[in-house]
Amino acid sequence: MVWRVFVLLLIITMILFALYFIYPSAAANSMRSIKPLLTEFGIQLETHTEKRLSQPNTTPHLTVAPPKVTRQQLPKIPEKTFYNLNGHSDIVNMFSGISTPTCGALKREVFSLQTQFNNMENFKLNLTGEPVSPYVEYQAQQALNVVYMMFKHFFNQLAHKKALSPIQLNMHIAANDADYNALILSRDAEPADTLGMYFLFQNQGFINGGRTEEETLRTLIHESVHALVFYYFGVTPRWVTEGLAEYFEHLRITDTGQFSVYLSDEDWLTKEGILKSRFTKLDINTLFNSENQWQTMQSTTLYANSYLFTGFMVEHNSNAFFEYLRQESSNPCNIVPAQNIEQLFRNFNENVETHFEGWRNTPRQIQSGTWQ
Secondary structure, three states: OHHHHHHHHHHHHHHHHHHHHHHHHHHHHHOOOHHHHHHHHHHHHHHHHHHHHHOOOOOOOOOOOOOOOOOOOOOOOOOHHHHHHHOOOOHHHHHOOOOHHHHHHHHHHHHHHHHHHOOOOOOEEEEEEOOOOHHHHHHHHHHHHHHHHHHHHHHHHHHOOOOOOOOEEEEEEEOOHHHHHHHHHOOOOOOOOOOEEEEHHHOEEEEEOOOOHHHHHHHHHHHHHHHHHHHHHOOOOHHHHHHHHHHHOOEEEOOOOOEEEOOOOOOOOEHHHHHHOOOOOOOHHHHHOOOOOOOOOOHHHHHHHHHHHHHHHHHHOHHHHHHHHHHHHHOOOOOOOHHHHHHHHHHHOOOHHHHHHHHHOOOEOEEOOEEO
16 A cells, blocks of 8 residues: 555656646747747758758759649639628628628638648648749748748647648639739629739639739738638738738748748838838727728728738737737637737737837848848
């Protein structure tokens, strides 16, 4: 009897000893900033690239453009019930006013798509239509791989379980304005002032491929990020989905898996972007309560502020931001109230607005392959 008690005490001691080392390690890992995490993902991509290049009889990735598809069989147009829910240049924006039962029905259809790809190990971007350059296809696939890995890393960490599985997104590249407009109009959506549109119910997106290579790439990444945000987190405020899409459309991956940032007039984190943009700087409370102002306020102001604040949170307050997204995913058909979001962020960082103000007034210095 005594030896049994001794063995039991020994087992308990060993468990407590293990927990002492496991939990501090987990806490330390949870505090890693996004920059080291991006570097880690870059190393993963670099490793995959090296393995691929070391294989003797492997054709180099994307050295030949995919064959031109002139008569692609596209998915059927959805039932009338979903006409006003599926098509939009920014797909999630139309969900803020729909009823919970309708949203729930759509979510069931959307999530059923994921069961088709249970055997997939990685996110896949499936391109059809007009061939894009090897550069565009490679950059889009790799950038979206990083987005998926980031979502998966934080969500699995916060949910303490394997919660996200990879899916395949289908994007059709239209040859020009006329072809793009015809495809969108055939689905009872309005193509005016858009370069891309994603239809959730069909898991099918359309990109106007008649623009420059960089415009096509940015639109492709932008719309795909919208889709991933909705698939994994449900309905989110427009500043969230726009901010993430704007932020990640500037992400570029080198052939060895390192990161760089595409410079453009719309990269409001650079000196050039700050000087050329005349947008009003919004406080975070105004941004969080901007859901009904996207049609009335100057769109550049909201896009710029969404991009800046999202970039700040991803790079410097990632735990708070992904905890918020986890809460959104727990009830995907309802948006977390603005006051709850603000309180959550302040609980993680009571000086979040002061830090953000200082950060967005300091232009991002860009060097090839690094954030500084």
